[in-house]
Amino acid sequence: MSEMITADLVDLDLSAQTKDAAARALAERMVAKGRVTDLDGFLADVAAREAQMPTGLDGGIGIPHCRSEHVTEPTLAFGRSAAGIDFGAADGPADLIFLIAAPAGADDAHLTILSSLARQLMNDEFTAALRAVGDAETAAALIRGDEAPATDDSAAASAAASAEAAAGTTDGDGGARPFRIVAVTSCPTGIAHTYMAAEALENAGREAGVELVVEPQGSAGFTRLDPAVIAAADGVIFAHDVPVREKERFAGKPTVDVGVKAGINKPAQLIADVRGKAERGESSAPATSGTPVERAGESGDNYGTKLRKWLMTGVSYMVPFVAAGGLLLALGFAIGGWEINKAPSVMEHFSWTQVDSWGALLFQIGGVAFGFLIPVLAGYIAYGMADRPGLVPGFVGGMIASNIAAGFLGGLVAGLLAGGIVLAIQKIKIPPVLRGIMPVVVIPLISSLVVGFLMFVVVGKPIAEAQKGMTDWLAGLSGTNAILLGVLLGLMMCFDLGGPVNKVAYAFATAGIAVADPSDSAMKVMAAVMAAGMVPPLGMALATVVRKKLFTPAEQENGKAAWVLGASFISEGAIPFAAADPLRVIPASMAGGAVTGALSMAFGATLRAPHGGIFVVPLIGSPFLYLIAIAAGTCVTTALVIVLKSMRKPAAGATAAESPEGTAAATQAKKEPVAA
Numbered sequence: 293m294s295e296m297i298t299a300d301l302v303d304l305d306l307s308a309q310t311k312d313a314a315a316r317a318l319a320e321r322m323v324a325k326g327r328v329t330d331l332d333g334f335l336a337d338v339a340a341r342e343a344q345m346p347t348g349l350d351g352g353i354g355i356p357h358c359r360s361e362h363v364t365e366p367t368l369a370f371g372r373s374a375a376g377i378d379f380g381a382a383d384g385p386a387d388l389i390f391l392i393a394a395p396a397g398a399d400d401a402h403l404t405i406l407s408s409l410a411r412q413l414m415n416d417e418f419t420a421a422l423r424a425v426g427d428a429e430t431a432a433a434l435i436r437g438d439e440a441p442a443t444d445d446s447a448a449a450s451a452a453a454s455a456e457a458a459a460g461t462t463d464g465d466g467g468a469r470p471f472r473i474v475a476v477t478s479c480p481t482g483i484a485h486t487y488m489a490a491e492a493l494e495n496a497g498r499e500a501g502v503e504l505v506v507e508p509q510g511s512a513g514f515t516r517l518d519p520a521v522i523a524a525a526d527g528v529i530f531a532h533d534v535p536v537r538e539k540e541r542f543a544g545k546p547t548v549d550v551g552v553k554a555g556i557n558k559p560a561q562l563i564a565d566v567r568g569k570a571e572r573g574e575s576s577a578p579a580t581s582g583t584p585v586e587r588a589g590e591s592g593d594n595y596g597t598k599l600r601k602w603l604m605t606g607v608s609y610m611v612p613f614v615a616a617g618g619l620l621l622a623l624g625f626a627i628g629g630w631e632i633n634k635a636p637s638v639m640e641h642f643s644w645t646q647v648d649s650w651g652a653l654l655f656q657i658g659g660v661a662f663g664f665l666i667p668v669l670a671g672y673i674a675y676g677m678a679d680r681p682g683l684v685p686g687f688v689g690g691m692i693a694s695n696i697a698a699g700f701l702g703g704l705v706a707g708l709l710a711g712g713i714v715l716a717i718q719k720i721k722i723p724p725v726l727r728g729i730m731p732v733v734v735i736p737l738i739s740s741l742v743v744g745f746l747m748f749v750v751v752g753k754p755i756a757e758a759q760k761g762m763t764d765w766l767a768g769l770s771g772t773n774a775i776l777l778g779v780l781l782g783l784m785m786c787f788d789l790g791g792p793v794n795k796v797a798y799a800f801a802t803a804g805i806a807v808a809d810p811s812d813s814a815m816k817v818m819a820a821v822m823a824a825g826m827v828p829p830l831g832m833a834l835a836t837v838v839r840k841k842l843f844t845p846a847e848q849e850n851g852k853a854a855w856v857l858g859a860s861f862i863s864e865g866a867i868p869f870a871a872a873d874p875l876r877v878i879p880a881s882m883a884g885g886a887v888t889g890a891l892s893m894a895f896g897a898t899l900r901a902p903h904g905g906i907f908v909v910p911l912i913g914s915p916f917l918y919l920i921a922i923a924a925g926t927c928v929t930t931a932l933v934i935v936l937k938s939m940r941k942p943a944a945g946a947t948a949a950e951s952p953e954g955t956a957a958a959t960q961a962k963k964e965p966v967a968a
Contacts, residue, residue: 297368297435300325302428306371306389312339314377315356318369318391327367328393334362336846336868338391345479345533346380349488350557353413354379354386363393368409370435372422382557388422409435411491414556471502471567474522475529476536478509479552486510489531489555496559504563509537517541527566531555546570605676606669606707607799613668617661621900624655626911665802666694666703673707678714681731685710685739692747698755700803705755706747713739774816774893781817782824782889782925786881789828789863789870797821802902815898819912822861823897823922824889826905828881829858829865830922831929838930842937847872858926861905873937880933888925895921 301321308314315338322328337360341347347355354377369391376385390409412418418434425431475493479485490506497504505525507517509532519541527546530536531554546569548562555562624632628651635652643649670690674682689706693699698706717735746752784797801821804814836843836851843851850868857865870877898913909915 295436296366297370297432298325299428299432301367301369302431303369303371304425304428304431306373306377308371308373308377309375311342311354311356311377311379314354314371314373314389315339315391318371318389319393321369322363322367322391322393325367327364328360328362329364330362330849332845333849334358334360334393336850337362345485345553347485348379348381348386349413349553350381350383351419352376352383352385352387353381353419354389355392355413355485355488356389357392357394359394359396361396363395365395367393368435369393370422370431372431388419411487412437413488414491414495469503471527471570472525473497473502473504473527473529473563473566474517474525474542475504475506475555476509476532476542477506477552477555478532478534478536485533485552485556489552489559492556492559493529493531493562496563500560500563502563502567509534527570529555529562529566531562546574602673602676602708602711603704606671606673606703609672609675610665610669610799613661613664617658617663617665620654620658620661623911624651624653624658625900627651627654663694666700667691669700669703669799670707670710673704674710674714677708677711678718681718681735681739682711682714684736685713685743688740689743689747692744692752693755696748696752696756697760698747698752700799701758702747702752702755705751706743709746709751710739710743713742774813775890777817778820778824778889778891778893779886780889781820782827782885782887783882785821785824785863785889786828786885787878789866789878789881794825794863798825805900805902810900812898815900815913816893816896818902819897819899819918820889820892822899822903822905823892823918824885824925825863826858826861826922827884827888827925827929828863828870828877829854830926831858831881831884831933832866832869832877833858834926834930835933839934839938842934844872859906861903876933876936876940880929880936883932884925884927884929886925887928888921891921891924892918897921 301318303317303321306314306317308317312335316331316335319328319331319334319338322334323331328334337358338356341358342356347357349355356379371389371391373385373387373389376387377389378384379386379389390413392409412435421434422431425434475490477486477489477493479489486508487510490508493504493506505517505521507514514537516538522541525545528542528548530539530542530547530549531552532549533552536542546566548566548569550562628635628648632648632651632655635648635655638649638653638656641649642653667687667690670693671683671686674686674689676682686707689710690703693702693706696702714735717738722730781797781801784793787793798821801814801818804810805818833851833854836848836854840848847869850865854865854869866877866881870881895914895917897915897918899908899911901908901911904911906919909919912918
């Protein structure tokens with residue numbers, strides 16, 4: 293394994309008692325070798341990966357791992373614990389701990405080497421050798437592959453003979469062929485579990501006498517299985533914790549769908565399960581039934597949760613169009629003046645030397661981009677519900693909503709209608725001869741016809757009237773009502789820091805300016821929403837400067853990044869703080885956001901650009917007062933979070949970074965590994 297591990301990165305007497313302490317002890321060795329530049333930042337990334345899914349494996353193995361910008365080169369550290377450390381495995385503590393550190397931009401070659409280690413961990417001779425090794429140099433050589441573990445050739449031959457006997461027959465003349473399985477493995481990081489599950493399944497396949505081929509979909513990319521191999525397979529195993537890429541390739545076959553850990557811990561059972569399904573004639577549903585939302589979520593999600601995810605799918609695809617189109621429109625106004633929206637088409641008149649022509653060009657490109665907002669929203673809501681068959685009726689319904697002035701509400705309804713209609717069509721039993729043309733001809737034709745009829749004739753007009761009423765109400769807001777709206781929008785923007793509530797407020801604001809000539813009130817709403825969204829990360833950043841001792845070293849580092857994120861209108865910059873202390877950070881953020889939203893509306897600040905933070909201040913109406921509103925909310929958030937954190941009682945064993953009075957604890961922390 294190159295020199296990713298050396299004797300200096302091996303601890304055969306690891307004394308840590310918790311997984312956090314073990315990670316810290318091994319990471320300190322990486323820091324000493326210059327492989328990790330920021331210990332606390334790296335450990336925060338390790339902890340974030342661990343929070344996604346425990347990294348303990350059956351057989352006494354723990355593999356904490358992550359990608360991190362604090363890693364200079366792919367590195368592996370190994371520790372052996374006599375007492376064992378709990379990494380969340382079902383069969384108990386781990387005595388072999390591998391800390392895998394990959395740079396954020398690790399190349400394919402290094403990731404392939406890391407994946408080969410993951411496969412080795414499924415080899416009993418390899419793990420037995422590591423448990424018996426007596427010195428760090430030999431342990432490092434074993435892991436690198438410089439020294440092979442002792443193997444029992446007779447046992448290997450016996451295992452091969454048993455596998456051949458279990459197969460019974462081969463693909464020879466007149467003989468029945470073995471059972472064939474194709475499998476896909478994947479995990480969130482794509483470094484360890486992905487390849488360990490692949491190795492476990494392949495080993496179990498050999499023992500069971502079946503032909504099993506695996507497609508590991510890891511961080512280094514993946515090599516697609518030959519379509520002929522998939523077509524010849526009798527069953528499919530998905531062992532994954534992230535969506536299977538191009539899942540439709542495996543549709544129509546007996547399928548077992550489990551998490552990646554099941555592929556590692558019980559591969560033989562998965563093989564038996566898929567064989568049982570094949571014997572009973574059970575086949576998976578067509579690929580279109582596994583929607584993107586269902587693939588990314590939990591199988592037990594209730595309807596309300598799925599509805600939220602469907603809507604968020606549409607909004608997430610819409611946001612890039614909002615950002616690009618809105619900024620182009622704003623730049624067009626900045627260069628060409630406020631009358632640029634009345635300029636003729638640049639197809640008719642464009643001069644390379646006239647500033648106004650360039651302003652008109654930017655404005656008209658931005659207008660085209662903005663024209664996609666509602667169709668994209670509707671199309672991808674339908675996509676979230678029904679996968680690719682939902683795109684055509686979704687886009688058609690969204691374009692109709694745009695043409696009849698049904699606006700944002702019309703796009704939501706069109707997307708839900710399109711997805712629901714496609715799902716209903718897919719439930720109809722179709723003769724086999726027609727199945728080939730269903731996704732290409734029948735479903736797009738029928739669903740577009742039905743959605744178009746409903747949008748034009750049934751629901752379009754009422755929605756358009758409701759949209760007009762909302763717009764008129766918004767335009768009539770002034771004084772106290774406008775300030776109250778600013779408070780509400782500020783609270784929503786800061787409630788979940790980029791989550792569904794935040795996105796609803798943001799979508800409401802962007803829909804108001806998604807026209808060639810937005811009203812003054814709509815631009816005020818957009819200004820209030822962006823200002824409030826900047827407050828949480830800026831407030832946390834300022835708090836880490838004002839009262840540094842109230843925050844952990846990792847949070848202090850996050851605070852430095854939060855300055856830039858907040859200034860750029862990226863509310864998610866406050867998430868690390870909220871995740872660690874939600875009961876103090878979120879109320880403080882909401883209070884600051886409410887103050888900023890109210891002041892922005894009271895000052896009458898306006899904004900045509902839907903994104904950009906301080907970088908679009910020249911495009912803001914009343915920019916000085918706008919910045920005052922942001923500063924006021926930031927100060928409120930900072931003051932409140934400091935007060936709330938100062939009121940809490942220090943936990944037993946807290947470090948100095950967690951408690952102003954923790955000097956003695958800090959001294960002890962330097963002597964012993966502690967949790968990150």
